[in-house]
Amino acid sequence: xxxxxxxxxxxxxxxxxxxxxxxxxxxxxxxxxxxxxxxxxxxxxxxxxxxxxxxxxxxxxxxxxxxxxxxxxxxxxxxxxxxxxxxxxxxxxxxxxxxxxxxxxxxxxxxxxxxxxxxxxxxxxxxxxxxxxxxxxxxxxxxxxxxxxxxxxxxxxxxxxxxxxxxxxxxxxxxxxxxxxxxxxxxxxxxxxxxxxxxxxxxxxxxxxxxxxxxxxxxxxxxxxxxxxxxxxxxxxxxxxxxxxxxxxxxxxxxxxxxxxxxxxxxxxxxxxxxxxxxxxxxxxxxxxxxxxxxxxxxxxxxxxxxxxx
Numbered sequence: 525x526x527x528x529x530x531x532x533x534x535x536x537x538x539x540x541x542x543x544x545x546x547x548x549x550x551x552x553x554x555x556x557x558x559x560x561x562x563x564x565x566x567x568x569x570x571x572x573x574x575x576x577x578x579x580x581x582x583x584x585x586x587x588x589x590x591x592x593x594x595x596x597x598x599x600x601x602x603x604x605x606x607x608x609x610x611x612x613x614x615x616x617x618x619x620x621x622x623x624x625x626x627x628x629x630x631x632x633x634x635x636x637x638x639x640x641x642x643x644x645x646x647x648x649x650x651x652x653x654x655x656x657x658x659x660x661x662x663x664x665x666x667x668x669x670x671x672x673x674x675x676x677x678x679x680x681x682x683x684x685x686x687x688x689x690x691x692x693x694x695x696x697x698x699x700x701x702x703x704x705x706x707x708x709x710x711x712x713x714x715x716x717x718x719x720x721x722x723x724x725x726x727x728x729x730x731x732x733x734x735x736x737x738x739x740x741x742x743x744x745x746x747x748x749x750x751x752x753x754x755x756x757x758x759x760x761x762x763x764x765x766x767x768x769x770x771x772x773x774x775x776x777x778x779x780x781x782x783x784x785x786x787x788x789x790x791x792x793x794x795x796x797x798x799x800x801x802x803x804x805x806x807x808x809x810x811x812x813x814x815x816x817x818x819x820x821x822x823x824x825x826x827x828x829x830x831x832x833x834x
Contacts, residue, residue: 552612552790556587559780561617562601564594564711567683568732568814572646572778573617575810579801580794588615594711597684598622599632606634610785615794616640618781621688624830629686638784642826643791644798645779647811647818650748651692651728652735653763654719657744659726664746665767667726668700675703681715681727682708688776689715692749693728699769719743730776731757731815750775756815778816779826795822 557580561573570592577588593601602622608614623640626632634640653664661667671678680697682690685708697704707724709715712733718724720742728749735757737743747763748754751773764772780794799820801807811818821829 552787552793553584553586555613556589557584557613557615558589558591559615559617560601560605561590561592562594562598562604562622563592563619563683564713565592566713566733567711568649568730568776569598569617569619569778571732571814572811572816575807576617576646576780576798576801579807580797583797583801584793590617597626597630597686597690599626599630599634602626602640603632603634605781605783606636606639608783610783610787612782612786612790614783615643616781617778618642619688619778620776621683621686621691623781625688625691626686629691640781641784641786641791642823642830643780643782643786644795644823645777645819645821645826645829646798646802647816647820648750648775648777649730649732649814649816650750650754650757650760650775651689651730652738652745652757652760653696653726653728653747653749654734654738654743654745655726656719656722657741659744663766664763667746668702668767671700671702671704676705678725679705679707679723681718681724682706683712683715683729684708684710689728692774695774696728696749696763696769696772699772716743735815749773754815754817756812756817777829779821791823 559573559577561570563569574590577590580588593604598621605614605616623636627636661670680693712729719727738745745760747766748757748760751762751764764770802818802820808818
């Protein structure tokens, strides 16, 4: 499924580099870097970003400091990086919501194509459709029958308006022919707390944020959003295979982005270090534990992935 299908988007413009390169004061990196994470702690983007920040700290010999700057569905932190100097010292923990969805559902203060550039992606993770164990439907077919019988009676959460959870749930609802009240929160933590507390009836979230809750029996997964099963999530079938919309097939990517115009030697070093790190069994295991199917992609492959979604 591509982004045009999700939001009827037009063709995207190519990423355009910012004019001029930052002048280095010495061999890069000669001081600490910051990685802006545009979501609260505990979000999938936060978890993956911190893993990569630790990896880069070890490999670059300089501290990479994670900086959570949540708000506006990821727009605040994303804009901070888009407007930062392209000197290699500010990185973005990027994800599908602020980069692929937000610019099409709101007028963002940043221009993804012109102000940011892809560096390296880590992999793809499915999302899970979640309900409480006491929800009066035991499988997806009975869940949909219940919602269709009472339009507007049930509610779902999200991590914020225009974020990936919101857009994936809205797409699922539309394709499945159900109507439900959207209740947005500031991040996955509060959204999941509302679901656990019975303030909302269902939601779509990442394994990084919610898999432990499923494993502990606090929540129940009715299936995953990708069109094929994931070996990392046994017992969770694709929603499309168990009564959901047959063409519902989308997963979330995460990766590093930088201000457009960041010097190529910096980008090349970042790509090499992240790819080598993702090839190690220890880091791969950490990503797989949160449902991420690891596949490091450099700038060109990362761009191709984005264009597939467009």
